[in-house]
Amino acid sequence: xxxxxxxxxxxxxxxxxxxxxxxxxxxxxxxxxxxxxxxxxxxxxxxxxxxxxxxxxxxxxxxxxxxxxxxxxxxxxxxxxxxxxxxxxxxxxxxxxxxxxxxxxxxxxxxxx
Amino acid sequence: xxxxxxxxxxxxxxxxxxxxxxxxxxxxxxxxxxxxxxxxxxxxxxxxxxxxxxxxxxxxxxxxxxxxxxxxxxxxxxxxxxxxxxxxxxxxxxxxxxxxxxxxxxxxxxxx
Numbered sequence: 001x002x003x004x005x006x007x008x009x010x011x012x013x014x015x016x017x018x019x020x021x022x023x024x025x026x027x028x029x030x031x032x033x034x035x036x037x038x039x040x041x042x043x044x045x046x047x048x049x050x051x052x053x054x055x056x057x058x059x060x061x062x063x064x065x066x067x068x069x070x071x072x073x074x075x076x077x078x079x080x081x082x083x084x085x086x087x088x089x090x091x092x093x094x095x096x097x098x099x100x101x102x103x104x105x106x107x108x109x110x111x112x113x
Numbered sequence: 114x115x116x117x118x119x120x121x122x123x124x125x126x127x128x129x130x131x132x133x134x135x136x137x138x139x140x141x142x143x144x145x146x147x148x149x150x151x152x153x154x155x156x157x158x159x160x161x162x163x164x165x166x167x168x169x170x171x172x173x174x175x176x177x178x179x180x181x182x183x184x185x186x187x188x189x190x191x192x193x194x195x196x197x198x199x200x201x202x203x204x205x206x207x208x209x210x211x212x213x214x215x216x217x218x219x220x221x222x223x224x225x
Contacts, residue, residue, distance in 0.1 A: 034212050043202060044215045093156060097211035100144055100164075102204070107156035 002028045002098045006105035013084055014113055021079045021108045023050075023094030029074035030096035035067075038091040038107075050077040050094075084112045115140045115207040119216040126193055127224050134188040134219045136203035141181045147213070148177050148188050149202045157202070161188070193223045 003026040013019050023033055031052045036044040048069055049057040056069035066088075068080040081088050093107040116139045126132055136146070144165045149157040161170045161177040163186070169178040176189040186203055200220045207214035 032211060036215075043218050046207070046212055046214070049212060095211075095213075100206075100211070101162055102147065102211060102213055104149075104157045104159070109154070 002026075002096070002101075002103045004094065004096050004103045004105040006094060006108050008108060009106060010109045010111075012111045012113065015085050016083055019081045019084055019110060021081075021092055021094075021110075023077045023079070023096070023105050025075045025096045025103075028096070028098050030077075030098070031074060033071060033077040033094055033096045034102075035069065035077070035079050036093045036095070038093065044093060047079075047092075050079075052077075081110065084110070086112045088112050115205060115214045117203060117205055117214050117216040119201075119203060119219050121219060122217065123220045123222075125222040125224060128193060128195060130193050130223075131189070131191050132193055132221070134190070134201050134221070136186040136188070136216050138184045138186075138205050138214075138216075140205075140207075141184045143181065143205045145206065146177075146179055146186050147204045148175075148186075149204060151200045151202060151218075153199075160201075190221075193221075195223045195225050197221060197223050 005024045007022045033050040035047045038044045047062045050069045050071040052071045058064045071077040089112045095102045095104045120135045147162045148160040163170045163179040174191040179186045200218045203216040204213040
């Protein structure tokens with residue numbers, strides 16, 4: 001099946017700093033990628049749809065200025081958590097579709113001190 | 114808005130037992146349904162994908178069924194093993210191309 005990678009897999013940062021997470025489709029092109037967030041002991045919630053060459057579409061309640069998404073190429077989407085705070089600590093996972101199947105990255109665990 | 118519920122939320126069984134995990138969804142206009150496994154602190158492992166035209170899919174000891182009309186899917190695990198201990202998530206397409214809504218998850222523990 002298709003492969004989606006994420007980098008970094010784990011990041012610890014100080015409060016107030018910004019963190020960038022990369023999502024790459026390794027062997028296929030994806031005009032659309034998705035970013036999800038998982039709170040401890042909860043299921044995954046869709047944050048936003050990343051559209052190649054255009055603005056991302058955010059789900060209700062997700063701050064677009066807080067979570068900056070850039071989809072500059074057909075194989076790369078980035079999520080930047082700006083001015084991170086401890087409440088942003090979470091597991092972030094991206095996905096890309098090929099055909100009608102979703103392929104998920106391995107996730108990034110963000111811890112904000 | 115698609116809502117996906119999984120029952121039970123948690124399940125503990127002795128090794129060797131057969132078990133069934135349930136997933137229900139409110140909008141039956143889906144083109145597929147996926148089952149995933151998530152180990153603690155880890156990402157998602159895709160287990161089975163069922164297309165809307167299919168009624169079931171099998172992979173090893175796993176069998177997933179789909180009943181679109183009733184908005185239900187089940188994941189059957191035969192002869193459970195301690196290594197099957199994980200959280201199981203179902204996911205269905207949700208209101209747009211390729212994005213999905215995840216179920217609430219079932220945390221399974223298989224006791225040796």
